[in-house]
Amino acid sequence: MEQRHLGRTGLRVSRIGLGTLTWGRDTDEHDAADLLKTFWEAGGTLVDTADVYGDGEAEYLLGRLMEGLIPRRDLVISTKAGSVPDPDRRFDGSRGHLLSALDASLARLGTEYVDVWHIHAFDPYTPLEETLQALDLAVSSGRARYAGVSNFCGWQLAKAATWQLAAPGIRTRLASTQLEYSLLQRGVEREVLPAALDLGIGMLPSSPLGRGVLTGKYRTATPADSRGASEHLAPFVAPYLDDTASRIVDAVQTAADGLAVSPLQVALAWVRDRPGVTAPVIGARNSQQLTAALSVEALSLPDEICRALDDVSAPVHRYPDHDWSTL
Secondary structure (H helix, E strand, C coil): CCEEECCCCCCEEECCEEECCCECCCECHHHHHHHHHHHHHCCCCEEECCCCHHHHHHHHHHHHHHHHCCCHHHCEEEEEECECCCCCCCECCCHHHHHHHHHHHHHHHCCCCEEEEEECCCCCCCCHHHHHHHHHHHHHCCCEEEEEEECCCHHHHHHHHHHHHCCECCECCEEEEEEECECCECHHHCCHHHHHHHHCCEEEEECCCCCCHHHCCCCCCCCCCCHHHCCCCHHHHHHHCCHHHHHHHHHHHHHHHHHCCCHHHHHHHHHHCCCCECCCEECCCCHHHHHHHHHHHHCCCCHHHHHHHHHHHCCCCCCCCCCHHHC
């Protein structure tokens, strides 16, 4: 698999990442082992997790697999901290919480360091410089090699990145940002992606297949074994089952038919090759699904297909994103 630099850093990662959102909850150790082995054998290196996935079980399971199945040195491990199970405070970006969470992640993963450590979300109740200092301490102590943020909007990302760049050699520059990005969710193109491109921050899209909808599996019904039929994941899929999404899915199917490939391959290739994107992170239920996704490595979409998909999925961005004089 092709390797790409993560933002403006020397770290190289596979241009498809493996997500572990369901590990330890819907994905057991046997299936996780199959997924990780399939990914590694295809040349994949970037594995993304978080301290809250499966209440910590995803990290624990990944650590067990690194110990007995895949050499640690062959993987680029990304994890996140900052989300908390508190209905009154969903995110805790305090230095104390973040560093404690990182230590707990390292213990579950069974490793002395993570390759990339992300702040899971912006915390409006903690000064941003305090949150960012946790990144600096994590990197300077060797517990993290690189740092990034997740789910930051445009101004939050630009403010954080600029703060870090203001003291080169002292503060750790942001290497990456992780947000949802697909043909069904192009909101990052409004401000986040332009900021990331300008500041040299690599984009790691989550849910690049539109929460599974872009595979076409929901065109006529909801499969019984799909996430859309799962009690706890159905609300996650539901927003992308409207008429607008249906038109985009139909366009993806048309493109796939014309290229003699699958809708999954078309949707994944589109987001993988968008400007600023380093590696979409995919979550597969089993190794068969993952193998189908990894087969996109040989596919590059023709320009005319990309333009057609751009047009049918174009978000409405007017003032102030476009030249005001043309509105």
